[in-house]
Amino acid sequence: MLRRLLVISFAFAIAAGAGMIFLPIAALSDPTTREAGSSLAIAALFSAEPDDVAAAFGYVLWAMGIAACAAPLAIVALIGEAAGARAYAWYAGATALLAAAAPTILRAARGGGRLAEASPAEGRFALLFFLAGALTGTIYWLLAMRGGEPRG
Numbered sequence: 172m173l174r175r176l177l178v179i180s181f182a183f184a185i186a187a188g189a190g191m192i193f194l195p196i197a198a199l200s201d202p203t204t205r206e207a208g209s210s211l212a213i214a215a216l217f218s219a220e221p222d223d224v225a226a227a228f229g230y231v232l233w234a235m236g237i238a239a240c241a242a243p244l245a246i247v248a249l250i251g252e253a254a255g256a257r258a259y260a261w262y263a264g265a266t267a268l269l270a271a272a273a274p275t276i277l278r279a280a281r282g283g284g285r286l287a288e289a290s291p292a293e294g295r296f297a298l299l300f301f302l303a304g305a306l307t308g309t310i311y312w313l314l315a316m317r318g319g320e321p322r323g
């Protein structure tokens with residue numbers, strides 16, 4: 172039991188870390204997300220002190236990492252461990268779908284009931300989050316499910 176807990180914790184940390192590395196690199200390589208991010212950075216630059224801009228940028232990166240990498244993976248891993256799921260489709264697919272739903276969930280939580288008003292940039296972020304979720308789910312499955320099986 173203790174060995175399984177250590178394997179799961181290690182797999183979660185590695186998978187979430189890989190997703191948090193992938194996310195900014197992929198966001199900077201896509202022109203739409205890079206443009207949306209630069210417009211947010213310029214708006215923050217002219218409305219805040221220089222120290223606040225760095226803190227705001229770090230907070231946005233951290234929030235995106237949690238929303239796209241750590242939270243969906245934690246939910247899927249907890250449900251998967253409780254249900255005894257070992258399938259790749261569960262870990263990669265469910266994590267990717269939860270991560271892709273993060274922009275819509277955040278907009279619904281913030282906006283009241285305007286679910287139909289998604290911008291094109293939000294769709295790109297949803298795709299980016301989907302890819303990050305698929306990556307984190309795959310890495311978690313490889314380490315926790317494939318690498319964590321006891322040898323008979």
